[in-house]
Amino acid sequence: MSVHPFVQLKLEIAQSYPDFESKATHAWATILEEMARVTKAIADQGPDYLPIVEYSELNSLSPDRLAELRRKGSFVVRNVVSRDEAVSWKSGLDQFVSSNPNVEGTPENNPQYFQIFHTKPQILARSHANVLNTQTWCNNLYTHSSDKEPVDLNTPLTYIDRFRIRQPGFSWGAHPPHIDGGSIERWQDPKFRSCFDSILKGDWQQHNPYSLKGRIGARISTKGLPNQASIFRTFQGWLALSDTAPREGTLKVFPDILLSTSYIMLRPFFAPTKDSSDPAYLAAENWRFDLNSPTFHGVSQAANAGVSGAARPFEFSDSTHPHMNLEQTMISVPTVHPGDMVFWQCDVVHAVEKEHIGREDSSVMYIPAVPDCPQNADYVKDQLQLFLKGCPPPDFPQGRTENDYALHGTVQDITNPVGRKALGVF
Numbered sequence: 001m002s003v004h005p006f007v008q009l010k011l012e013i014a015q016s017y018p019d020f021e022s023k024a025t026h027a028w029a030t031i032l033e034e035m036a037r038v039t040k041a042i043a044d045q046g047p048d049y050l051p052i053v054e055y056s057e058l059n060s061l062s063p064d065r066l067a068e069l070r071r072k073g074s075f076v077v078r079n080v081v082s083r084d085e086a087v088s089w090k091s092g093l094d095q096f097v098s099s100n101p102n103v104e105g106t107p108e109n110n111p112q113y114f115q116i117f118h119t120k121p122q123i124l125a126r127s128h129a130n131v132l133n134t135q136t137w138c139n140n141l142y143t144h145s146s147d148k149e150p151v152d153l154n155t156p157l158t159y160i161d162r163f164r165i166r167q168p169g170f171s172w173g174a175h176p177p178h179i180d181g182g183s184i185e186r187w188q189d190p191k192f193r194s195c196f197d198s199i200l201k202g203d204w205q206q207h208n209p210y211s212l213k214g215r216i217g218a219r220i221s222t223k224g225l226p227n228q229a230s231i232f233r234t235f236q237g238w239l240a241l242s243d244t245a246p247r248e249g250t251l252k253v254f255p256d257i258l259l260s261t262s263y264i265m266l267r268p269f270f271a272p273t274k275d276s277s278d279p280a281y282l283a284a285e286n287w288r289f290d291l292n293s294p295t296f297h298g299v300s301q302a303a304n305a306g307v308s309g310a311a312r313p314f315e316f317s318d319s320t321h322p323h324m325n326l327e328q329t330m331i332s333v334p335t336v337h338p339g340d341m342v343f344w345q346c347d348v349v350h351a352v353e354k355e356h357i358g359r360e361d362s363s364v365m366y367i368p369a370v371p372d373c374p375q376n377a378d379y380v381k382d383q384l385q386l387f388l389k390g391c392p393p394p395d396f397p398q399g400r401t402e403n404d405y406a407l408h409g410t411v412q413d414i415t416n417p418v419g420r421k422a423l424g425v426f
């Protein structure tokens with residue numbers, strides 16, 4: 001009789017880590033205990049739980065503050081560029097959109113998430129010295145392991161992405177809580193899995209989300225989801241172009257990267273013994289170690305799709321990950337202003353608010369932090385060739401060339417040498 005692939009995977013992991021059952025069971029109980037404490041603190045504080053730092057203080061933050069930023073995994077950096085400059089970029093995007101009535105985006109009849117990569121404001125923002133400095137600073141929150149990974153944290157690379165101009169009153173349900181870059185691959189791919197060794201050893205407090213170990217060359221997608229980064233981003237990020245408060249169509253995050261990752265990585269090995277309607281459903285003693293059922297708990301939906309070929313993002317809900325209390329703990333980022341940036345580490349569970357009850361549009365350009373390493377440099381090389389033709393970057397569906405649009409940007413718009421280097425233009 002053939003063994004179900006999920007059982008096989010669970011067995012393989014159990015055999016790879018000594019005393020897996022007892023260590024994982026102990027870790028699971030301590031994670032649940034800490035989860036109950038932290039989720040209450042997050043729910044009590046709401047958006048204020050998220051750290052805000054000034055661009056000008058990035059290099060003088062205290063060790064305690066840095067530790068807080070690392071643990072929470074998401075933060076706002078204020079005033080990366082001046083308000084005036086960001087507002088002028090926003091006007092440039094508005095002008096671009098109004099000059100090109102057939103511009104591609106979602107929803108099709110009233111585009112707000114634009115499938116557009118090469119406008120002049122985007123090119124100027126990505127190559128701005130302060131934006132690149134902030135990326136470098138984010139990259140340097142990571143550290144090399146004893147494997148001395150071939151990553152230059154001090155050389156930022158540009159990942160070309162899109163922008164959004166989201167209108168008030170528009171409901172958006174397309175981005176429930178999820179993690180970018182792989183689902184079942186986190187367990188399946190031995191290299192990717194090695195990022196989470198400490199957790200699988202039962203030593204979750206020792207997990208370092210910022211170690212480069214296993215990050216480079218990890219197989220983050222076996223099925224190739226569209227619109228997913230294939231490169232190593234230390235942080236996903238965006239630059240705010242509007243004044244946007246919570247409930248105005250902004251980003252939401254689960255703000256404890258150590259805890260969420262630890263919980264998520266052990267979740268497939270535990271099943272509830274009580275129905276979710278039982279008041280004691282969440283108690284650790286009511287969850288049993290489960291190696292033999294053909295369910296990869298908490299991941300099955302994404303994983304099953306991966307097996308059948310219809311790739312799905314790695315999504316989270318109260319039924320898949322009940323201890324995270326997502327309704328209360330997915331907090332909105334605090335009010336941002338044009339010129340602020342928001343970053344979230346690559347394992348952070350994040351979502352986009354469904355609602356936008358504000359009066360103004362909520363607008364951002366997506367600009368992640370990307371360090372130089374062979375995998376990323378190869379991508380940037382291909383990306384540049386496509387950019388020169390006005391085409392979308394390699395990670396995105398190939399559509400029409402943007403060179404046909406009025407007011408499109410070109411490589412010549414980048415005058416800053418660091419910006420040119422980040423894009424691979426010399």
Ligand SMILES: [Fe+2]
Pocket residue numbers: 178179180350
């Ligand atoms: Fe995402």
